[in-house]
Amino acid sequence: MTVDLTQFHAAFFEESFEALDAMEAALLKLDVGSPEAELVNTIFRVAHSIKGGSATFGFSQIASFTHSLETLLDELRSGAMAATVAVSDLLLKSVDVLRAMLRAVQAKQPIDAQRVSDLQFDLEVAIAKKEQHAPVAAVAAAVPASPSDSRTDQGAAAVKSPRWRIRFHPYRELLARGNDPLRMLRELAALGELEVRVDAQMLPPLADVNPQDCYLAWSLELPGEVPEEAIRQVFEWAEGDCDLTVERLAGETQKSVAPTAATAAPAQVPPPAMAGGGAPGPDILSVRSPPESARPRADAPGKQDASVSGLGDSGSIRVSVEKIDELMNTVGELVITQAMLSQLGSHFDGPDAEKLRGGLAQLERNMRELQESVMRVRMLPISFVFSRFPRMVRDLAQRLGKQIELKLTGEQTELDKTVLEKIGDPLVHLVRNSIDHGIESPEARTAAGKPAEGTVHLDACHRGGNIAVEVSDDGGGLDKERILAKARARGLVGADDAPTDAEIYELIFVPGFSTAEKTTDVSGRGVGMDVVRRNVKELGGKIDVRSDSGRGSRFTITLPLTLAIVDGQSVAVGTETYIVPLISIVESMQLKSTGVTRLSGHSEVLSFRGDYLPIIRLHELFGVEPRSRALHEGLVVVAEGDGRRVGLFVDDLLGQQQVVIKSLEANYGHIEGVSGATILGDGSVALILDVPGLIRAASMRVAA
Amino acid sequence: MSTNAVERQQGSGSGSHQVLTFVLGDETYGVDILRVQEIRGWSAVTKIPHAPAHVLGVLNLRGSIVPIVDLRMRFALERAEYTTVTVIIVMSVNTPAGRRDFGVVVDGVSDVVDVNFAEVKPAPELGSRSATEYIRGLVSVAERMVVLLDIDRLIGRDLALSAGADADEAPAASAA
Numbered sequence: 001m002t003v004d005l006t007q008f009h010a011a012f013f014e015e016s017f018e019a020l021d022a023m024e025a026a027l028l029k030l031d032v033g034s035p036e037a038e039l040v041n042t043i044f045r046v047a048h049s050i051k052g053g054s055a056t057f058g059f060s061q062i063a064s065f066t067h068s069l070e071t072l073l074d075e076l077r078s079g080a081m082a083a084t085v086a087v088s089d090l091l092l093k094s095v096d097v098l099r100a101m102l103r104a105v106q107a108k109q110p111i112d113a114q115r116v117s118d119l120q121f122d123l124e125v126a127i128a129k130k131e132q133h134a135p136v137a138a139v140a141a142a143v144p145a146s147p148s149d150s151r152t153d154q155g156a157a158a159v160k161s162p163r164w165r166i167r168f169h170p171y172r173e174l175l176a177r178g179n180d181p182l183r184m185l186r187e188l189a190a191l192g193e194l195e196v197r198v199d200a201q202m203l204p205p206l207a208d209v210n211p212q213d214c215y216l217a218w219s220l221e222l223p224g225e226v227p228e229e230a231i232r233q234v235f236e237w238a239e240g241d242c243d244l245t246v247e248r249l250a251g252e253t254q255k256s257v258a259p260t261a262a263t264a265a266p267a268q269v270p271p272p273a274m275a276g277g278g279a280p281g282p283d284i285l286s287v288r289s290p291p292e293s294a295r296p297r298a299d300a301p302g303k304q305d306a307s308v309s310g311l312g313d314s315g316s317i318r319v320s321v322e323k324i325d326e327l328m329n330t331v332g333e334l335v336i337t338q339a340m341l342s343q344l345g346s347h348f349d350g351p352d353a354e355k356l357r358g359g360l361a362q363l364e365r366n367m368r369e370l371q372e373s374v375m376r377v378r379m380l381p382i383s384f385v386f387s388r389f390p391r392m393v394r395d396l397a398q399r400l401g402k403q404i405e406l407k408l409t410g411e412q413t414e415l416d417k418t419v420l421e422k423i424g425d426p427l428v429h430l431v432r433n434s435i436d437h438g439i440e441s442p443e444a445r446t447a448a449g450k451p452a453e454g455t456v457h458l459d460a461c462h463r464g465g466n467i468a469v470e471v472s473d474d475g476g477g478l479d480k481e482r483i484l485a486k487a488r489a490r491g492l493v494g495a496d497d498a499p500t501d502a503e504i505y506e507l508i509f510v511p512g513f514s515t516a517e518k519t520t521d522v523s524g525r526g527v528g529m530d531v532v533r534r535n536v537k538e539l540g541g542k543i544d545v546r547s548d549s550g551r552g553s554r555f556t557i558t559l560p561l562t563l564a565i566v567d568g569q570s571v572a573v574g575t576e577t578y579i580v581p582l583i584s585i586v587e588s589m590q591l592k593s594t595g596v597t598r599l600s601g602h603s604e605v606l607s608f609r610g611d612y613l614p615i616i617r618l619h620e621l622f623g624v625e626p627r628s629r630a631l632h633e634g635l636v637v638v639a640e641g642d643g644r645r646v647g648l649f650v651d652d653l654l655g656q657q658q659v660v661i662k663s664l665e666a667n668y669g670h671i672e673g674v675s676g677a678t679i680l681g682d683g684s685v686a687l688i689l690d691v692p693g694l695i696r697a698a699s700m701r702v703a704a
Numbered sequence: 705m706s707t708n709a710v711e712r713q714q715g716s717g718s719g720s721h722q723v724l725t726f727v728l729g730d731e732t733y734g735v736d737i738l739r740v741q742e743i744r745g746w747s748a749v750t751k752i753p754h755a756p757a758h759v760l761g762v763l764n765l766r767g768s769i770v771p772i773v774d775l776r777m778r779f780a781l782e783r784a785e786y787t788t789v790t791v792i793i794v795m796s797v798n799t800p801a802g803r804r805d806f807g808v809v810v811d812g813v814s815d816v817v818d819v820n821f822a823e824v825k826p827a828p829e830l831g832s833r834s835a836t837e838y839i840r841g842l843v844s845v846a847e848r849m850v851v852l853l854d855i856d857r858l859i860g861r862d863l864a865l866s867a868g869a870d871a872d873e874a875p876a877a878s879a880a
Binding site for chain 1: 747748749750751752753754761762763764766767768769770771804805806
């Protein structure tokens with residue numbers, strides 16, 4: 001009869017995390033004020049299926065939490081509750097909490113019960129606030145809250161008269177020490193209009209209940225007129241046997257006793273009086289005085305139809321990278337075998353030769369497709385990294401009191417998964433910096449004649465055989481004076497030195513360097529930029545800074561395509577074939593012997609559209625015997641890298657093709673001017689040129 | 705010092721190992737069979753710029769790019785023509801930067817033999833230091849002397865050097 005459910009856990013977690021991502025995305029899209037019904041439905045479905053799944057697997061805390069969430073969402077869906085900013089904040093927080101819970105359960109670690117019950121409390125309150133508006137809930141008496149009030153952290157101030165919020169979390173042995181929670185609650189009720197909420201999450205199945213233990217916790221609310229002293233007196237005897245927090249909601253004062261929330265005992269027993277009201281249904285009950293909860297919960301079970309199937313459309317499986325690499329290598333071999341067969345096939349004669357060739361052509365087409373799709377598996381669009389930013393920017397902007405619009409472009413730029421994973425943290429640093437240091441407060445912006453809303457722009461594109469990821473903002477730019485002053489104070493720059501702008505910007509990458517006047521929890525501790533640079537360097541990339549005082553700053557991370565597919569132009573130099581990334585090619589042309597000037601004997605310069613470009617003879621740089629040394633007998637490929645243009649002298653152009661970059665470093669080492677190698681159709685290896693590197697290598701030779 | 709190396713080998717070895725022997729000119733050399741990835745025929749390599757002369761270039765070995773070393777040139781022997789019977793032995797070496805695969809060009813593969821480490825004699829100290837540095841020892845197999853190579857020393861250092869030589873211009877050479 002028993003089915004081992006644990007085998008389905010992995011799938012449940014996978015699905016739930018995906019679903020939460022979908023929910024978060026939907027929440028961020030949610031238009032406050034006039035929520036789109038479809039989005040709300042999506043969000044609701046997610047909550048519903050997580051609730052269903054977690055209940056099935058016995059993750060009762062998650063189930064209970066999602067139940068509250070679902071109830072709130074149902075209100076939203078039915079239009080009974082308005083989608084305010086506060087509500088959407090609350091929902092986003094719920095996503096975070098759910099994620100944390102799922103992670104904890106997945107890692108078989110205890111759930112942060114305090115965090116969960118706090119948020120659940122907020123959810124319940126938000127629901128309750130709405131209910132008070134409903135005619136059934138005639139209870140509203142003591143809580144004069146307006147109907148649209150949804151109390152979240154920010155919304156706390158919205159409760160008009162100050163109230164006490166008491167969290168009473170008895171330890172399991174409370175009953176054994178002769179304390180009776182019921183008596184305490186009665187005493188509290190005698191002090192004023194008492195709102196009681198019981199948290200039964202810790203309640204074990206009936207068979208496991210030890211009647212001498214206390215498994216329950218309570219959240220209580222009392223009117224503000226009640227003296228704090230009186231409240232504390234009630235709990236006087238329970239001190240040391242419980243976690244107790246007494247806080248004043250609308251006011252600033254927050255006092256807590258024994259704030260050891262995290263270590264809260266894992267289980268409590270219901271006192272008999274409470275058990276009666278809470279037996280059926282979910283673990284969390286909302287009990288008020290009078291206790292008839294008017295929650296329209298009844299309609300929730302009726303909407304099961306919208307459940308499991310609607311988990312969003314991001315179906316995926318997880319495959320280890322090694323497996324994909326293996327697959328890719330095998331396909332590479334197949335391509336070569338196929339090329340060999342094609343060559344053989346062309347030699348055949350006879351009645352079936354035509355059929356054979358037809359079949360081989362078909363094979364070639366299929367191979368090409370197979371190869372492309374396998375290559376694509378490892379590549380992921382950078383939107384996987386970008387997608388975390390809308391949420392982050394929103395939260396940060398809110399926390400810092402700034403208005404910020406986040407623009408994302410080039411999200412479809414694909415890069416290798418390993419690069420993708422490592423570029424996330426540096427980007428987070430940069431975006432944080434932009435928001436914290438870059439964008440000014442709305443007032444300052446208006447005063448400077450800029451729109452109150454600042455813009456942070458994240459962009460990704462292929463550039464010069466690299467991938468460039470840019471973080472730019474239209475804030476105040478880097479404060480050169482302050483950086484310089486700070487650097488002088490720290491002795492990084494001599495008092496009389498006058499560094500260039502670029503040198504000044506370089507200073508922000510010095511470990512421990514920060515110009516923030518006050519350290520915030522966002523940034524300013526002086527860790528960050530050096531870490532950003534180190535991470536980028538580890539990926540073989542670099543980071544450039546441009547800044548325009550008063551107009552904003554721009555950080556550009558340039559990453560090599562460690563394993564990206566690149567569109568390449570094959571060029572011949574002697575017997576060797578090289579690949580020039582198409583993106584770095586400006587133009588290819590045949591030279592007339594007159595178009596070239598010799599400067600000081602050795603360096604040759606080409607006149608190109610009013611510019612003079614140095615010519616790099618690839619055969620010289622790479623030590624290859626060329627077909628011809630005469631410039632007019634070969635071709636010149638005008639290529640661009642790092643903003644500089646050069647003419648690459650080659651023997652011939654061969655053809656354009658997509659190639660996969662293979663690492664030379666894996667078995668050999670780095671070669672200046674070469675970004676990697678690739679395997680051509682005939683199985684031979686061709687080196688892929690790195691134009692910026694070539695320019696560096698060539699200028700080094702000239703200098704030497 | 706090579707004596708010590710041999711003694712260490714003898715001490716740690718479980719007695720006998722299988723060794724792949726190959727011919728280079730008139731000599732027979734041997735490498736630990738466990739290091740051998742595969743044996744393949746000669747095919748044209750792609751030259752690598754700025755590489756040491758004995759690093760001929762790179763080849764595609766089932767999707768990974770593998771440098772090819774000419775052992776004749778490495779040992780300063782007379783150069784031989786590469787023909788269709790020229791053989792490449794692909795081996796893995798341990799370098800400070802991790803495991804690397806590379807191929808060596810040899811004249812021909814001979815045999816797989818069992819070598820008892822007790823029978824391995826240290827290479828006699830000759831004038832030239834470099835000659836014995838990468839030799840683990842000498843052993844007689846069927847009346848022939850086989851030179852056992854320490855490929856980690858022989859090639860590992862080469863690879864590190866060749867990469868390093870190019871790297872002096874680019875400090876962030878091999879993060880791998």
